[in-house]
Amino acid sequence: MKLWLAITLVALALVETKGSIFENTFKRLHEEPPLPSNQNRADVVQTLWIEQKLDHFDEDEKRTWQMRYMLNDALYQSGGPLFIYLGGEWEISAGRITGGHIYDMAKEHNALLAYTEHRYYGESKPLPDLSNENIQYLNVRQALEDLAVFIRTLKATHEGLSESKVIIVGGSYSATMVTWFKKVHPDLVAGGWASSAPLFAKVNFVEYKEITGQSIALMGGSACYNRIESGIAEMETMFATKRGAEVKALLKLCERFDVYSDLDVWTLFSEISDLFAGVVQTHNAGQIEAVCQKIMSGSNDLIGVASYLLDVFSESGGKCNELSYDAILSQLLDTSYTGNIMRQWIFQTCNEYGWYQTSDSKAQPFGTKFPVALYTTMCGDIYGSQYSNEFIDSRVAATNDYFGGWTPGVENVYLTHGHLDPWRAMGIQDEAQATVIPEYAHCKDFNSISDTDTAEMRASKERIAELVREWIK
Numbered sequence: 001m002k003l004w005l006a007i008t009l010v011a012l013a014l015v016e017t018k019g020s021i022f023e024n025t026f027k028r029l030h031e032e033p034p035l036p037s038n039q040n041r042a043d044v045v046q047t048l049w050i051e052q053k054l055d056h057f058d059e060d061e062k063r064t065w066q067m068r069y070m071l072n073d074a075l076y077q078s079g080g081p082l083f084i085y086l087g088g089e090w091e092i093s094a095g096r097i098t099g100g101h102i103y104d105m106a107k108e109h110n111a112l113l114a115y116t117e118h119r120y121y122g123e124s125k126p127l128p129d130l131s132n133e134n135i136q137y138l139n140v141r142q143a144l145e146d147l148a149v150f151i152r153t154l155k156a157t158h159e160g161l162s163e164s165k166v167i168i169v170g171g172s173y174s175a176t177m178v179t180w181f182k183k184v185h186p187d188l189v190a191g192g193w194a195s196s197a198p199l200f201a202k203v204n205f206v207e208y209k210e211i212t213g214q215s216i217a218l219m220g221g222s223a224c225y226n227r228i229e230s231g232i233a234e235m236e237t238m239f240a241t242k243r244g245a246e247v248k249a250l251l252k253l254c255e256r257f258d259v260y261s262d263l264d265v266w267t268l269f270s271e272i273s274d275l276f277a278g279v280v281q282t283h284n285a286g287q288i289e290a291v292c293q294k295i296m297s298g299s300n301d302l303i304g305v306a307s308y309l310l311d312v313f314s315e316s317g318g319k320c321n322e323l324s325y326d327a328i329l330s331q332l333l334d335t336s337y338t339g340n341i342m343r344q345w346i347f348q349t350c351n352e353y354g355w356y357q358t359s360d361s362k363a364q365p366f367g368t369k370f371p372v373a374l375y376t377t378m379c380g381d382i383y384g385s386q387y388s389n390e391f392i393d394s395r396v397a398a399t400n401d402y403f404g405g406w407t408p409g410v411e412n413v414y415l416t417h418g419h420l421d422p423w424r425a426m427g428i429q430d431e432a433q434a435t436v437i438p439e440y441a442h443c444k445d446f447n448s449i450s451d452t453d454t455a456e457m458r459a460s461k462e463r464i465a466e467l468v469r470e471w472i473k
Helices: 002-014 021-030 101-109 140-157 173-184 207-220 222-240 244-250 262-281 287-296 301-314 325-332 342-353 372-383 389-403 422-426 455-471
Strands: 045-053 064-072 082-086 112-116 166-171 191-195 202-204 354-356 413-418 434-437
Touching: 021 262, 021 325, 021 342, 045 140, 064 140, 082 101, 082 140, 082 173, 101 112, 101 455, 112 140, 140 166, 140 173, 166 173, 173 191, 173 413, 191 455, 202 372, 202 389, 207 222, 207 262, 207 287, 207 422, 222 244, 222 262, 222 287, 222 301, 262 287, 262 301, 262 325, 262 372, 262 422, 287 301, 325 342, 325 372, 342 354, 342 372, 342 389, 354 372, 372 389, 413 422, 413 455, 434 455
Parallel strands: 082 112, 082 166, 166 191, 191 413, 202 354, 413 434
Antiparallel strands: 045 064, 064 112
16 A cells, blocks of 8 residues: 555655646756745744846846745844745745744744745746846846845844844755855855765766665665666667667657667766656655556566556656657747756856766666757757867866865754765765765655654754854854
8 A cells, every 4th residue: 555655655746737748757856955844824924125237247238137035024123034945946935934854943033034036947937938148147046146145134134133144945956055155154154064065076977866766775675676677778789689669669759769879879878867867856755666566567677667668757747758859959949938947057067066976887777879869959059069078078167176075164054865866975074064965865864853864864853053153152
């Protein structure tokens, strides 16, 4: 019964919208961290707007825009601290600041709760569209300055906040922002909690799929890992021996998929690996196990893997499965705000981070057919020919030079990771500097302390609560 429920929950998580296969997979990997399960629904959350400069680093640029944020003052008493949850590459929602561990800490300290939205995501739209000319103002340094303006403005204008201490909290990319904000504006915040923060920018992020595989083996068993590895290897062999048409038929790929095109084949295997990454990165108890049960029920390795993939593909509702390079490129060339954040986030990877989760390691089960060239080619095809390998390498190196990579040199930032989370490989994992929580995945530590927490999870939550008490004295 428990496994059946887990399979159902996995399916539901993938079908919230009827987007393309690409969009649904991408959304799952870049969605807002899970909202706290315990919600105080009586709280009234205000949605407000603040004026921001389009370019904080160009005095001659006079254009401004309106950044969205949310405020919950149900717990606030004048003179209390300000707790800010930072938005990342997602649309913000009120439930983030009406429950969970940050809410419980705010209640203890009579804090004002705020949630900021990152420029170019959600309703925070600096310019009318996402053309190559307009998207150039999307980068983390601009977003960190947006946050600095927000803190200074709110402290100056909100009753009782002028002398208040500020605590910032984030998950995933916004946890990266927590760490980096403490580096560039150490005097504006007393401390921060960064859950699942990647800090080292790297073009060829081979470790991501390695840990994805390790987590599947750990939670789903080595037989599941081996079946995924063998099933994908068999598909690769079929393409290599001119039997690609059989894979095309088996996976019900649309007509325009060219079995002889490297870019099409790379796109297919990249997407397959990302589907498994979505299961691991968002893992809740029983989730990986349920997927492995489905895969292991197949009559052989190829059928087991293909049957699972077809189940997931079908949730997008297409008559055939559109997984060609041209198909993903057409979505990424759409410069309108559609709620699909692929164009924005991939721009940031091309311009700042890399983090391309490639097949260039043999220590993972997803094959060999999604090399770094797929992703760097995509950068040039979407954003312009200046995005050469050398240019992308230089931009990634500049990010590490500016923020310090694995040695950001910050104080009063509590770093946490889930051991199952593939992103931890780009974060600080040294036990003297960070807490790695066994059997948890990405951004899974924001709920209130509860009896269902493992001992390690409970200890980590108690530690951040203790640190916040020290920071806001």
